[in-house]
Amino acid sequence: MPRWLIHRLLLAVPVIWGVVTISFFLMHFAHGDPARIALGDKASDASVAALRHQWGLDASLASQYWSYLGQLFHGNLGTSFYYHSTIVSLMAERLPVTLALMVLSAIFAVSASIPLASRSATQPNGLVAQAVRLFNAVIQGAPTFLVGSLLILFLGVRIAIFPAGGYPNGFGARTWALILPAVTMALSIVPLLVRGLRAAMIESYSSEYVTFAQSKGLGSGRIRRRYVLRNAGISGVSILGIQAGSLASGALVIEQVFAIPGMGSMLMTGILNRDYALVQACTLVFGLIVVVVYLFTDLVYARLDPRARLS
Amino acid sequence: MTRINSLCGVALLATVMALTSCSSSGDTSSGAGQPTMGGHLMMARGAEATSLVPSIPQDNASIWIIEEIFDTLTVPSQDGKSVEPSLATKWEQSPDQLSWTFHLRDDAKFHNGVPVTSADVKFSIEQNQKDEAPFSFIDEVITGMDTPDVHTIVFHTKAPWAPFPAVMGLFANSVVPANYGGLGPDAFAEHPIGSGPFKFDSWNKGSSLTIVKNDGYWKKDTPRLDSVEFTVVPDGNTRSTRLASGQVQINEYPANSSVSSLEKQPNVTVNSFDSSLVEYLTMNTQRKPLDDVNVRKAISQAIDKQAILKAVLYGHGQLAGSFLDPTSWAHDSSIQGATYDIDAAKKSLAQSSVPKGFSTTINVTAGDQNAASEAQLVQSDLAKIGINVQIGILDPAAILAAKLQGNFDMTFAHYTTDIIDPDENVRFAATDSGGTFANFSRFTSPELDQLATTASSTSDQGARKKIYDQIQQIVADNVPFIPLFYVPGIYSYSKNVGGFHPGATGNYFLENVWLAK
Numbered sequence: 001m002p003r004w005l006i007h008r009l010l011l012a013v014p015v016i017w018g019v020v021t022i023s024f025f026l027m028h029f030a031h032g033d034p035a036r037i038a039l040g041d042k043a044s045d046a047s048v049a050a051l052r053h054q055w056g057l058d059a060s061l062a063s064q065y066w067s068y069l070g071q072l073f074h075g076n077l078g079t080s081f082y083y084h085s086t087i088v089s090l091m092a093e094r095l096p097v098t099l100a101l102m103v104l105s106a107i108f109a110v111s112a113s114i115p116l117a118s119r120s121a122t123q124p125n126g127l128v129a130q131a132v133r134l135f136n137a138v139i140q141g142a143p144t145f146l147v148g149s150l151l152i153l154f155l156g157v158r159i160a161i162f163p164a165g166g167y168p169n170g171f172g173a174r175t176w177a178l179i180l181p182a183v184t185m186a187l188s189i190v191p192l193l194v195r196g197l198r199a200a201m202i203e204s205y206s207s208e209y210v211t212f213a214q215s216k217g218l219g220s221g222r223i224r225r226r227y228v229l230r231n232a233g234i235s236g237v238s239i240l241g242i243q244a245g246s247l248a249s250g251a252l253v254i255e256q257v258f259a260i261p262g263m264g265s266m267l268m269t270g271i272l273n274r275d276y277a278l279v280q281a282c283t284l285v286f287g288l289i290v291v292v293v294y295l296f297t298d299l300v301y302a303r304l305d306p307r308a309r310l311s
Numbered sequence: 312m313t314r315i316n317s318l319c320g321v322a323l324l325a326t327v328m329a330l331t332s333c334s335s336s337g338d339t340s341s342g343a344g345q346p347t348m349g350g351h352l353m354m355a356r357g358a359e360a361t362s363l364v365p366s367i368p369q370d371n372a373s374i375w376i377i378e379e380i381f382d383t384l385t386v387p388s389q390d391g392k393s394v395e396p397s398l399a400t401k402w403e404q405s406p407d408q409l410s411w412t413f414h415l416r417d418d419a420k421f422h423n424g425v426p427v428t429s430a431d432v433k434f435s436i437e438q439n440q441k442d443e444a445p446f447s448f449i450d451e452v453i454t455g456m457d458t459p460d461v462h463t464i465v466f467h468t469k470a471p472w473a474p475f476p477a478v479m480g481l482f483a484n485s486v487v488p489a490n491y492g493g494l495g496p497d498a499f500a501e502h503p504i505g506s507g508p509f510k511f512d513s514w515n516k517g518s519s520l521t522i523v524k525n526d527g528y529w530k531k532d533t534p535r536l537d538s539v540e541f542t543v544v545p546d547g548n549t550r551s552t553r554l555a556s557g558q559v560q561i562n563e564y565p566a567n568s569s570v571s572s573l574e575k576q577p578n579v580t581v582n583s584f585d586s587s588l589v590e591y592l593t594m595n596t597q598r599k600p601l602d603d604v605n606v607r608k609a610i611s612q613a614i615d616k617q618a619i620l621k622a623v624l625y626g627h628g629q630l631a632g633s634f635l636d637p638t639s640w641a642h643d644s645s646i647q648g649a650t651y652d653i654d655a656a657k658k659s660l661a662q663s664s665v666p667k668g669f670s671t672t673i674n675v676t677a678g679d680q681n682a683a684s685e686a687q688l689v690q691s692d693l694a695k696i697g698i699n700v701q702i703g704i705l706d707p708a709a710i711l712a713a714k715l716q717g718n719f720d721m722t723f724a725h726y727t728t729d730i731i732d733p734d735e736n737v738r739f740a741a742t743d744s745g746g747t748f749a750n751f752s753r754f755t756s757p758e759l760d761q762l763a764t765t766a767s768s769t770s771d772q773g774a775r776k777k778i779y780d781q782i783q784q785i786v787a788d789n790v791p792f793i794p795l796f797y798v799p800g801i802y803s804y805s806k807n808v809g810g811f812h813p814g815a816t817g818n819y820f821l822e823n824v825w826l827a828k
Contacts, residue, residue, distance in 0.1 A: 031705070031709035031713065032708025032709050036711060037707075038369075039443075039445040041715070041747050042369075042445070042735075042747065043445040043446070044447065044451075046442055046447075047445060047448065049442075050441075050442035054443055084500060085516070090516065093517060149546075149549075156552060164556050164558065165546065165549035165552070166518070166544060166549075166553065166558065167518045169515075256545050259518075259544040259545060259546065261516070261517025262517075265517065266517065
């Protein structure tokens with residue numbers, strides 16, 4: 001393993017520790033008692049005390065924190081108060097759904113952005129470029145839950161091509177059910193990607209190597225693919241990498257709107273019910289996803305741009 | 312669901328529309344004709360069940376599925392006025408009134424084929440008596456249980472306890488096999504076994520839960536459906552669109568704002584079922600100046616409940632009078648809520664410690680659009696008599712903590728009853744022994760506490776009714792909280808769903824439901 005990779009991995013350790021610690025204390029300092037929430041407002045105080053003891057919530061905060069860290073060190077994410085089952089088993093059901101949603105939306109975002117950006121770069125005042133500018137302004141201003149609801153209304157009800165939310169059984173049906181939510185999530189990052197790519201492409205077009213390629217008499221399509229896009233792609237990759245975090249947080253809203261049983265909707269349930277272990281585990285996993293994506297972005301970056309090789 | 316299926320759904324929908332438009336209008340509750348057997352019913356709900364072990368959960372999403380899988384000794388009638396036999400065929404109180412004997416039916420079997428016996432009942436009640444069970448408070452009255460034979464169980468109570476038959480209809484007192492059928496609590500939670508009309512089939516956590524017909528159910532000719540699938544759809548709009556596109560047949564709780572547009576859809580029935588839900592505004596009677604009854608009276612007279620009902624609930628509800636809802640046999644209809652009258656409110660305030668008005672806060676739950684709108688209307692109403700209201704927004708967990716710690720001025724909340732006896736809500740809403748300090752108002756009245764105790768130990772229902780009338784009057788006179796509305800349970804469902812009629816306590820009674828072909 002190259003030294004810089006080891007260095008990066010080691011840097012991830014304090015990041016993860018920070019995520020774990022902050023989410024632990026944020027949850028425990030938030031008002032509200034998980035045992036009382038689980039038992040409801042009618043339950044007696046004796047019931048609440050019994051459950052707090054059963055869940056170890058009557059120990060001091062410091063000792064709860066240490067035992068939580070110890071537990072994590074052994075790879076044990078704990079048990080969910082709300083779902084009454086182990087978090088590992090919940091993750092096994094939920095994580096693949098959210099990962100599929102994130103990957104699918106990244107694919108959609110990239111495949112929509114590249115043609116739009118290159119058309120806008122080559123014909124900055126063309127019809128496409130103007131439409132893209134208008135689209136960017138509208139879509140960036142519209143909240144994702146609105147875009148999602150509109151897509152459900154038009155493509156799930158009026159013309160019922162896609163299911164109006166929900167997550168059926170079977171691989172084909174599930175993939176089909178993920179398309180609308182993935183498109184909604186993709187739409188939220190397309191404007192940033194298009195702008196970044198377009199700017200990078202315009203810069204590339206004005207560079208000497210493109211002028212040289214043109215003077216060699218290379219075709220415009222070949223110049224775009226081999227010279228311009230390849231260079232502009234570097235900035236595209238870094239924008240996409242940074243957007244991994246926003247895709248993860250977008251899942252929180254989108255899964256709720258489309259009734260997709262992923263990590264986002266589980267985290268939401270956890271927060272509202274003060275399910276400490278569940279929220280901490282979800283935050284940890286989202287944190288890990290972002291760290292891994294950043295690391296991966298660095299790798300790809302280094303691969304595309306020899307100047308950025310980190311050895 | 313695949314694309315092909317959705318398109319079929321649309322075709323089916325069109326067919327149903329064509330059929331229903333030809334048929335003459337009959338029973339408003341269904342266009343589904345005579346009961347038929349078979350079919351797979353899909354129901355969309357906003358929340359997911361948390362546990363199907365009867366003694367663990369307290370959320371409706373779990374409760375209403377537990378009631379389909381398990382039986383209780385008694386069952387509340389649909390209108391919520393009486394207790395009917397279920398696993399027990401009859402019951403009687405001993406002459407000294409300190410024990411209740413229940414006689415079990417001999418043809419009831421668990422889903423694994425084992426007959427239901429008194430030993431199973433004893434084990435089940437013991438689970439709900441454990442401290443960490445949310446409804447252990449309701450079984451606190453039981454001091455011991457005897458099982459003289461396999462079909463008889465005797466409960467000893469610490470005081471004469473008239474609500475007992477209703478207590479035995481509580482979902483948390485559902486009968487599970489003794490020792491969880493040898494499975495252990497965790498394994499049982501994964502695959503619960505009851506004796507109810509439906510058997511547990513599968514649960515994809517986060518998306519859907521399926522129950523299937525129990526062919527050996529003791530109640531003849533039920534259930535009619537082959538299977539029922541509960542799908543979780545948190546967003547109300549998505550639930551409505553899934554019903555419209557034929558992907559589900561029942562939508563639980565459509566948004567009030569969507570009801571009128573749903574009613575216009577040809578293939579959809581919208582129905583309001585009487586429920587025990589009472590929505591109220593509670594006031595912290597231990598904080599100045601809300602400790603002054605004249606202040607609380609002034610607030611109740613200054614709030615235009617009718618306007619809130621129209622604007623926020625779109626008229627789906629009834630202005631509340633007594634804090635005991637009309638589905639209860641103890642409801643006193645002679646008690647009317649304060650009429651909206653600004654002049655009277657000003658007069659009440661003039662007699663109080665703060666004749667010129669004061670500043671206070673109403674807490675609402677973050678994300679609860681209805682509560683936010685209600686708070687704004689109350690804010691403008693109270694401004695007219697000089698009360699300056701700030702609206703504080705807290706998340707659900709924080710608001711519950713604030714209410715229980717008495718760390719608030721005013722807040723909206725609601726309650727329902729879990730048993731059909733008035734005892735539960737009287738203790739919860741009016742006495743400080745119910746764990747919630749009289750709907751969080753911290754109102755105390757030794758006289759009322761004494762009346763509640765007398766009422767629960769009096770056997771004659773007529774005599775009890777008189778005592779409950781007194782209690783309702785005391786609450787109305789002291790205004791510790793303002794009952795605002797009696798809110799029905801609204802469901803929208805496809806026209807081919809027949810026999811769907813949830814009870815006052817929310818039970819779906821799905822064994823009676825059928826799907827027209």
